[in-house]
Amino acid sequence: MSRLLRRLIGTRRNPPRVPDGCCVYAIGDIHGRSDLLEKLLDRIWGDAPQSANTLIFLGDYVDRGPSAKSVMECLVQLERPGWDIVRLRGNHEEILLEYLKNPDVYQAWRSFGGAETLLSYGVRPPMFSDAEELRRVHAEFMEALPRAHLALLNGLSFSHSIGDYFFVHAGVRPGVALDRQMPEDTLWIRDEFLSCDASFGKVVVHGHSPSEKPILRPNRIGIDTGAYATGTLTAVKFVSDRCTFLSTDDK
Template identity: 40%
Template sequence: MHLYAIGDIHGHLGLLQAAHDRIADDMARHGPGQVIHVGDLVDRGPDSRGVIDFLIQGIAAGQDWVVLKGNHDRMFTRFMANPHEPEPGLRAELSWLHPRLGGSDTLRSYGVENAGDRPVAKVHADAVAAVPQAHLDFLAARPTLHRAGDCAFVHAGVRPGLALTNQTETDLVWIREPFLSYTGSFGPLIVHGHTALDQATHYGNRLNLDSSAAYGGALSAVVIEGHEASLLTTTGRRKLIVEDLR
């Protein structure tokens, strides 16, 4: 059994299409497998709308794709429902429209301009008129945990010491510590994104796929067999060697 996974997309439709092309090439050699996207479909990149359309259309066409919810996806839907409702996990002085978070980039892909420079009420009204309800429904319905094979797929990570069934949504989409420094076994291999790195990295107990597409880096696609993983490149598979967490 093999599974495929794609890291944080952040509005980069071209990178997402290229990642799926690499997966299709691997499937042609090794057979089909489910494809899991670990969330953060939106923000920072130029075409969040196109990313959501691509994923909705692929699933509607019968592709065996799972799309998880990331913290940026949740911030988007929360803003659309109530722009003044605080986002758990986000520092109080920040908002989704802060330049560091990329909400304005997402709204621009729907034709809403200058979102960071106008009153929030006006931006929200324009966003409600511009963003298709089908996109919001799709994002709101995304799961935060997916079990397949020997893996558990989440966006950010899990809280050590808690059963997977007892994890909170906020931890699943926001956590960093104590997850990142935990060296024990989680049971299944935790496949996640959220914490940007230069490249996809395997730590033995977890596999981080966020290779900084949001900041000009690559969008990683991997194939997973058991607890082993290989990065998919234009020339084929490249096995990810387990890093020492100590």
């Protein structure tokens, strides 16, 4: 087909798809809402076909909501025959890991909802900002944090790819190949990614930027529906070239 003819009638692009015979689910930002996570997992288990299934968590398991420890425990223990479980890192897990290295990071972590995470582990947040108080709380949290939770935090991946989809927490840097993305961008990027209309090479499935409803665009799918504030946790499902959404709420 000539270039002029393609301009006149356009080109037909095949819809993005996952490999035949598999079903893929991805869950958006949980932020300490273990109640919503349990409900959504029940929906997914009941919805999934009897075939090869993959479940991907897009990060931000801790902070803001009241039950970060319960969410982490669920992620640690979650196994299901016939399922591939993928756990990705979010920016909130990243700042938690930084806090574990340096108690002074609490000043920044607090604005991210770190106090709620401390409370979920039975640790009273600092009342003051002096170094002694920060060290006390840090030591208590290090004692309260199960080794299995720490191992999970350190082992989280930055991205995952299946078929024509690329799964990541925040997004990708436009103009950079998917296999050359910087970890910092996969965790934190927002405006440059959200405003880009160009193809990223694959459809990017992400969380990080909350919206009232899932965002479905040709180059990206956003499924952070602000669970900790809205009470709605969302997942996206891919089978062949079909894409649907599942959600649960606290009503």
